Amino acid sequence: MxxxxxxxxxxxxxxxxxxxxxxxxxxxxxxxxxPPGTDAAFEAGQFNMLYAFGxxxxxxxxxxxxxxxxxxxxxxxxxxxxxxxxxxLQPGEAIGLRGPFGTGWPLESAAGRDVIIVAGGxxxxxxxxxxxxxxxxxRRYGKVSxxxxxxxxxxxxxxxxxxxxxxxxxxxxxxxxDHATDAWRGNVGAVTMLISRATFDPTxxxxxxxxxxxxxxxxxxxxxxxxxxxxxxYLSMERNMKCAIGFCGHCQFGPTFVCxxxxxxxxxxxxxxxxLEEI
Amino acid sequence: xxxxxxIIREHRFFAGLDEGFCQLVCGCAKNVRFEEGQxxxxxGDPADWFYLIRHGRVALAVMMPGRGSITFxxxxxxxxxxxxxxxxxxxxxxxxxxxxxxxxxxMDAGCLRDKCExxxxxxxxxxxxxxPILVERLQATRLQILDVYGGTS
Amino acid sequence: xxxxxxxxxxxxxxxSLFEVLQQRGYxxxxxxxxxxxxxxxxxxxxAELPRGWTDEQDxxxxxxxxxxxxxxxxxxxxxxxxxxxxxxxxxxxWRAEKRDQGFAVISDNEPQQRFAxxxxxxxELHAVAIQDCVFLDGPYVDSHxxxxxxxxxxxxxxxxxxxxxxxxxxxxxxxxxxxxFDLALTEIVTSERHVFLLEVGTEPGAQVLGDIPHEPAQDExxxxxxxxxxxxxxxxxxxxxxxxxxxxxxxxxxHRRWDEVAKRCLTCGxxxxxxxxxxxxxxEDASDVSGxxxxxxxxxxSCFTMDFSYxxxxxxxxxxxxxxxxxxxxxxxxxxxxxxTSGCVGCGRCITWCxxxxxxxxxxxxxRSSAAC
Numbered sequence: 001m002x003x004x005x006x007x008x009x010x011x012x013x014x015x016x017x018x019x020x021x022x023x024x025x026x027x028x029x030x031x032x033x034x035p036p037g038t039d040a041a042f043e044a045g046q047f048n049m050l051y052a053f054g055x056x057x058x059x060x061x062x063x064x065x066x067x068x069x070x071x072x073x074x075x076x077x078x079x080x081x082x083x084x085x086x087x088x089l090q091p092g093e094a095i096g097l098r099g100p101f102g103t104g105w106p107l108e109s110a111a112g113r114d115v116i117i118v119a120g121g122x123x124x125x126x127x128x129x130x131x132x133x134x135x136x137x138x139r140r141y142g143k144v145s146x147x148x149x150x151x152x153x154x155x156x157x158x159x160x161x162x163x164x165x166x167x168x169x170x171x172x173x174x175x176x177x178d179h180a181t182d183a184w185r186g187n188v189g190a191v192t193m194l195i196s197r198a199t200f201d202p203t204x205x206x207x208x209x210x211x212x213x214x215x216x217x218x219x220x221x222x223x224x225x226x227x228x229x230x231x232x233x234y235l236s237m238e239r240n241m242k243c244a245i246g247f248c249g250h251c252q253f254g255p256t257f258v259c260x261x262x263x264x265x266x267x268x269x270x271x272x273x274x275x276l277e278e279i
Numbered sequence: 280x281x282x283x284x285x286i287i288r289e290h291r292f293f294a295g296l297d298e299g300f301c302q303l304v305c306g307c308a309k310n311v312r313f314e315e316g317q318x319x320x321x322x323g324d325p326a327d328w329f330y331l332i333r334h335g336r337v338a339l340a341v342m343m344p345g346r347g348s349i350t351f352x353x354x355x356x357x358x359x360x361x362x363x364x365x366x367x368x369x370x371x372x373x374x375x376x377x378x379x380x381x382x383x384x385x386m387d388a389g390c391l392r393d394k395c396e397x398x399x400x401x402x403x404x405x406x407x408x409x410x411p412i413l414v415e416r417l418q419a420t421r422l423q424i425l426d427v428y429g430g431t432s
Numbered sequence: 433x434x435x436x437x438x439x440x441x442x443x444x445x446x447x448s449l450f451e452v453l454q455q456r457g458y459x460x461x462x463x464x465x466x467x468x469x470x471x472x473x474x475x476x477x478x479a480e481l482p483r484g485w486t487d488e489q490d491x492x493x494x495x496x497x498x499x500x501x502x503x504x505x506x507x508x509x510x511x512x513x514x515x516x517x518x519x520x521x522x523x524x525x526w527r528a529e530k531r532d533q534g535f536a537v538i539s540d541n542e543p544q545q546r547f548a549x550x551x552x553x554x555x556e557l558h559a560v561a562i563q564d565c566v567f568l569d570g571p572y573v574d575s576h577x578x579x580x581x582x583x584x585x586x587x588x589x590x591x592x593x594x595x596x597x598x599x600x601x602x603x604x605x606x607x608x609x610x611x612x613f614d615l616a617l618t619e620i621v622t623s624e625r626h627v628f629l630l631e632v633g634t635e636p637g638a639q640v641l642g643d644i645p646h647e648p649a650q651d652e653x654x655x656x657x658x659x660x661x662x663x664x665x666x667x668x669x670x671x672x673x674x675x676x677x678x679x680x681x682x683x684x685x686x687h688r689r690w691d692e693v694a695k696r697c698l699t700c701g702x703x704x705x706x707x708x709x710x711x712x713x714x715x716e717d718a719s720d721v722s723g724x725x726x727x728x729x730x731x732x733x734s735c736f737t738m739d740f741s742y743x744x745x746x747x748x749x750x751x752x753x754x755x756x757x758x759x760x761x762x763x764x765x766x767x768x769x770x771x772x773t774s775g776c777v778g779c780g781r782c783i784t785w786c787x788x789x790x791x792x793x794x795x796x797x798x799x800r801s802s803a804a805c
Binding site for chain 1: 358
């Protein structure tokens with residue numbers, strides 16, 4: 001950058017160090033800023049803008065542990081040209097990076113309270129950093145539940161980690177699928193069914209919800225049903241983004257810019273908006 | 280009978296039911312258990328009993344030719360296996376199989392239907408508890424069939 | 433000369449102003465006639481100003497007409513606004529060049545030449561201030577806007593008449609210029625004389641005025657200028673009742689009026705192109721034929737486009753109704769939540785340049801008259 005004031009639209013170059021397959025169409029890439037060792041600190045819930053040379057740039061939540069500040073993991077589902085290009089990057093290849101952007105999960109507000117984490121599909125990826133943070137300071141939190149819904153057993157993200165967390169008994173982990181296969185012996189049914197079964201104190205609890213918007217609406221309805229007030233529920237919204245810095249206008253959701261007022265919002269702020277069509 | 284009454288009153292489904300109704304309901308109940316893999320009921324069977332799960336997990340499934348048994352729902356502690364006992368022709372439309380050792384209160388459907396018919400107040404208390412379950416399940420099923428997560432095509 | 437002093441300048445003096453600005457290295461932009469409209473372009477001489485012309489504006493209607501005097505600024509605003517210079521419609525951001533082990537990102541210098549904007553109206557000054565708030569006052573600063581904005585010299589012009597679609601009075605954005613200028617002029621054209629009352633707004637303005645021939649203004653000059661403005665204020669082409677407008681619109685998001693306007697709206701996006709405060713943009717990626725150099729540029733975008741709100745699976749706002757509603761509620765209501773002011777300055781361009789003549793003041797009136805709350 002040559003000009004006197006640096007341009008927040010100019011990416012820095014990072015490098016893919018590892019990549020691995022997660023579930024159909026979904027890969028995690030681990031990247032390191034250049035020069036190596038550059039601090040890449042972020043808050044759980046924030047996202048980066050990732051640029052694939054000559055193709056384009058999209059927002060992807062960071063899915064790794066915020067305590068690991070030199071390398072960042074992003075879990076990407078290949079649904080378009082940019083995401084497919086990013087998911088195809090091999091170790092050693094360069095990638096454009098801008099960020100981190102946005103608001104994070106309310107880990108401080110949740111301290112001293114029960115925590116209920118409700119994730120659907122790829123929504124577990126932006127929540128995983130929050131789970132790591134809770135585990136790192138487990139005694140600061142009350143009962144912690146992770147309720148996860150996936151399409152089918154083959155689509156369960158971070159399967160081994162979920163099993164490990166359940167075994168460690170540090171968290172109450174429940175996984176359910178919409179469509180079972182023969183071999184599946186676990187829960188079958190919408191993730192909302194897990195909410196009424198979970199144990200937590202609705203008067204002293206923080207819920208963090210992430211997944212497809214309709215799943216979040218249903219989950220929030222179920223949480224409200226069991227007594228959580230609107231200001232105890234947080235969700236992560238997603239909208240079209242071209243800049244991530246509040247200038248392009250694409251991510252507007254009512255009066256909010258999802259890139260800078262979100263992506264994590266407290267539900268009382270969004271309740272009225274979420275009931276409206278095409279807002 | 281006293282132990283059973285206590286168990287019934289502790290189950291989520293009968294929470295808040297008054298003394299008198301509890302005794303009535305008790306008259307239709309018994310304690311049962313199923314080993315892993317055992318069927319609670321099968322599709323087409325008469326819906327003579329339904330089950331309030333106290334411990335364990337039950338898969339509700341249908342047999343699809345060429346695909347075998349497909350589970351569309353699991354129910355666990357505090358939940359109910361079987362709703363078809365409520366409406367004619369009182370026949371099960373799916374299988375229910377224990378996924379693990381399962382203990383339940385079995386309710387004699389015919390007995391309960393008769394008692395509800397004789398005492399409409401009891402009938403209303405039972406309906407008040409059943410309808411929310413049906414609604415919750417319907418809403419959850421909607422989310423399931425909308426197939427919102429994407430992924431395997 | 434000091435700030436708030438006033439002077440009288442003749443046509444020769446105005447020509448001299450142009451010369452002084454160019455001598456001082458400014459790139460002078462001002463109104464000129466082209467393609468049957470008055471647009472903003474590079475100009476160097478007062479002869480290029482639309483002398484003796486005026487504009488006739490109404491919903492979906494814009495025509496230039498000859499005046500019966502020789503006023504240089506006897507028209508309202510045209511399809512251009514100053515945002516095309518402060519935030520160019522197409523702007524290269526950076527390029528990436530393939531290297532052995534990846535690629536490098538290179539961004540170039542900003543232009544060094546400063547702008548002198550001649551002919552900025554009160555509504556336009558307000559619009560620039562509104563965009564300053566968007567691009568300079570938030571958690572991030574748009575470095576491209578800033579590079580063009582800082583150091584720009586503004587010669588503002590008080591409107592001698594209101595346009596057919598103007599409603600700056602309703603939006604408290606004019607017609608009298610109050611602040612944000614280096615020099616402000618009011619054109620006084622009578623049978624006896626053709627002069628300009630000049631007001632100094634800043635130190636750089638005072639210095640420029642010092643370099644051009646001028647006379648001190650007399651009381652009657654000031655009175656004549658005030659009369660011009662009073663006449664303009666009284667002849668606005670439109671009006672908008674802005675009382676509680678945010679609550680009105682946000683409380684009526686399901687009003688049937690939105691369905692009615694949607695039947696007319698072509699979602700062509702003209703309103704967003706001509707609006708001086710609309711700021712939405714998109715990015716474009718291109719590479720050269722060899723695939724070794726990839727360029728990223730920023731271009732104007734519009735919330736009216738079909739894929740503006742596209743996320744996997746589809747657009748959030750796919751109906752014309754939802755897109756029109758988004759534009760109007762953002763402009764008049766949620767802009768308050770985001771930036772503390774209205775987004776509208778009452779310039780009327782959206783009314784004039786809408787191919788079907790949708791009138792934002794009429795839309796507000798219709799909702800207000802049959803509001804649910």
